[in-house]
Every structure is written in C-alpha cells, then in structure tokens.
Amino acid sequence: MPTVTIALSKxxxxxxxxxxxxxAGIVPVEDPRSSRRLILATSDxxxxxxxxxxxDVPTYVQYGAAALGVAGRDVLLEHGGDGLYQPVDLGIGRxxxxxxxxxxxxxxxxxxRGARIRVATKYVRVARExxxxxxxxxxxxxxxxxxxxxxxxxxxxAIVDLVSTGNTLxxxxxxxxxxxxxxxxxxIVNPAALKLRxxxxxxxxxAIEAAVAAxxxxxxxx
Ligand code: PRP
Numbered sequence: 117m118p119t120v121t122i123a124l125s126k127x128x129x130x131x132x133x134x135x136x137x138x139x140a141g142i143v144p145v146e147d148p149r150s151s152r153r154l155i156l157a158t159s160d161x162x163x164x165x166x167x168x169x170x171x172d173v174p175t176y177v178q179y180g181a182a183a184l185g186v187a188g189r190d191v192l193l194e195h196g197g198d199g200l201y202q203p204v205d206l207g208i209g210r211x212x213x214x215x216x217x218x219x220x221x222x223x224x225x226x227x228x229r230g231a232r233i234r235v236a237t238k239y240v241r242v243a244r245e246x247x248x249x250x251x252x253x254x255x256x257x258x259x260x261x262x263x264x265x266x267x268x269x270x271x272x273x274a275i276v277d278l279v280s281t282g283n284t285l286x287x288x289x290x291x292x293x294x295x296x297x298x299x300x301x302x303x304i305v306n307p308a309a310l311k312l313r314x315x316x317x318x319x320x321x322x323a324i325e326a327a328v329a330a331x332x333x334x335x336x337x338x
Pocket of ligand 1: 127128261262264277278279280281282283284285
C-alpha cells in the first residue's frame with residue numbers, strides 16, 4: 117500500500133510540528149531538520165513526510181503530491197486555499213500578523229492625512245485586503261524575507277510581517293502600529309485523496325486530529 121505523504125513546513129513551525137506528530141504516533145525515521153533525505157518514512161508504516169519551504173506546502177497538497185500538509189494561516193491566505201480542505205487548527209506556530217513601522221515614523225498622522233505610504237511585505241495579498249478594507253491606498257512592495265530591514269534602509273515606510281516574541285521588531289527599533297490577525301498552523305488535506313484513498317488517508321488524518329484534541333483536553337484540565 118502506498119504511504120500517505122504529509123508535507124511539513126520548514127523552519128520554526130517544524131519544531132512544533134514534530135512533537136505533535138509524535139503524539140499522533142508519527143515519528144520520522146531520521147530527524148528532518150538534519151537529514152538530507154527529502155522523503156522520510158516514519159514509525160507509522162502508513163505515513164511518510166516531506167519537508168518543504170513553507171510556501172510550497174499548499175501547492176504539494178493542492179496537486180495531490182502530498183495528501184496532507186501542515187501550513188501556517190499566513191501562507192494559506194497568500195496561496196488562496198484553492199483545492200484544499202483546512203479542517204483542523206493545530207494550535208501551533210502561533211503568532212500575529214501586524215503592520216510595523218520605525219518608532220520615529222508617525223503612522224497615525226500619515227494615515228490621517230492620506231499620505232502615500234509604502235509598505236514592504238511578503239504577504240501582498242493579505243496586506244492588500246487589509247488596507248482595502250480600511251479604505252487606505254498604499255503602495256505595496258513585494259519582498260521574500262528580512263522585511264524588518266525595509267524601513268531602516270529607506271525602502272518602505274512600514275512592513276506587514278509576523279510577530280512572535282516581538283524581539284526582532286525591538287532589535288530594529290520598529291513598533292507594531294496595527295494588528296491584522298492571529299496566525300496559527302492548520303492541517304490541510306487534498307479533497308480528492310481523502311475521497312479516493314479514504315481508507316489510507318482518513319486514519320492518518322484522524323490520528324493527527326486526535327493528538328490535537330488530546331492537547332486541548334489536557335489544556336482544559338489544567
Ligand atoms: C519571522 C518573522 C519575523 C520574526 C518575528 O521570521 O518574519 O522576522 O519571525 O519573530 P519574533 O517576534 O519572535 O522576533 P522567521 O524567523 O520565521 O524567518 P523568515 O524571515 O524566513 O520568515
């Protein structure tokens with residue numbers, strides 16, 4: 117029987133994903149953070165994992181190259197979510213999406229007087245929707261990383277980025293000026309795989325869902 121492939125996001129989310137998968141009885145045979153192997157079998161004979169750049173996870177699941185995936189809400193919103201079920205909030209990778217500017221920049225005043233504001237971000241789609249909903253016109257500049265540098269280097273007046281501890285903003289004299297939304301990671305599913313390979317996919321899906329539910333129950337009991 118072919119295994120059910122789970123696409124995992126590299127980086128910080130992975131550190132929180134691996135313990136959750138372990139609680140679901142799915143432990144990769146090698147540590148994906150150090151292994152050079154791209155496809156890893158797991159302790160669960162039904163499941164294997166691939167570790168991808170976060171933005172590629174929805175694409176693998178959308179096209180069915182992976183039946184299941186773990187992706188941040190930020191990445192899913194930018195992707196658009198077409199062709200994906202997003203049934204379970206995994207409660208990991210929690211952070212916030214915010215607008216931030218240099219502490220010397222008067223954001224409120226610029227907004228109030230309708231200044232032409234330049235905003236750098238890798239979340240162009242979400243940022244466009246956020247500012248449009250507020251009736252603000254901003255010039256968006258697409259970046260792929262190190263957004264915090266943009267206001268310091270004079271590329272932009274503000275950024276839209278994720279904030280977790282707030283340390284990166286602080287270290288660069290930036291402050292959050294608007295909160296956009298809370299972010300966490302979701303289990304995503306290829307609908308065709310769930311339908312056509314239900315006998316294989318559903319048990320793996322359910323094991324992950326049960327591990328999340330068990331955490332919730334343990335949390336509620338504390
Ligand atoms: C994210 C985000 C910020 C940082 C915020 O980047 O883009 O730069 O974390 O975290 P903090 O509030 O705890 O300082 P990440 O390190 O995930 O890498 P990335 O730039 O590749 O997204």
